[in-house]
Amino acid sequence: MEYFKITVGAIGWTLEALGVLVIVIGSVIAIARFVRRWRLDDEDGQAYREFRVRLGRSILVGLEFLIAGDIIRTVVVDQTLEGLGGLAIIIFLRILLSFSLFLEIEGRWPWQPPPDRPSS
Template sequence: MRAATPSMYADVLTESTLRDVVDLAVRLVEFAGALIIFVGAAWAFVQFIGYGTVGLRKWRGTPGAEFGFNRIRLTLGRFLALGLEFQLAGDILRTAIAPSFTEIGQLAAIAAIRTVLNYILGREIEQERREIERLSPQTSAATPGTAP
């Protein structure tokens, strides 16, 4: 049996084969990102409808009633942030093989836009988390064994 040499793999792993493999990986990663965003949006919609039929009418003028709505927004924001990360990963994979300057420029623009969106979503998530903690009855009560 002969030892494997780099030239033996050159025929198997041609640039076109590598492009096909990376293209499939890009499609899978982008599909995963889109699926995550869709699942998050569907979940948030169902939660909102459920919350709307039960508690939205009581929301106006009731202290702390927006707690459920903020929790829905927080969870949706997390789904969106994760989905955007997958979409960015797909864009990075797309330019992994012999990118042109045009592709690099497009990736930079897309990455900048998605990074800004992710940053804004992160700030929104943090703000919503603090609001939920402020409104949550469990966090306002003193925990046993801790100083007030």
């Protein structure tokens, strides 16, 4: 059982590391594209809007990996009431951040249909 906990703990840490990596790499790519586009032509501010969307999407994907890693480590490795309470707070804050980022990027809530698609 101890080997299982160590393995699952390592998987949780790996997922969290991937989340951080996604955020960092996505941020670097978003910044590089912004600078390139901004230097070429940005009379209408489109470069900044695209930068915000790219950065927000990389943060959203990274948050998903971070949440998955937290869940795995807390449920399997840290089976205490304190660990569960901490996990609940972390997940709540990350989900709140995810919703606000989605709203900022897409201009709608996740459960609303895209503007080009009629609701059923």
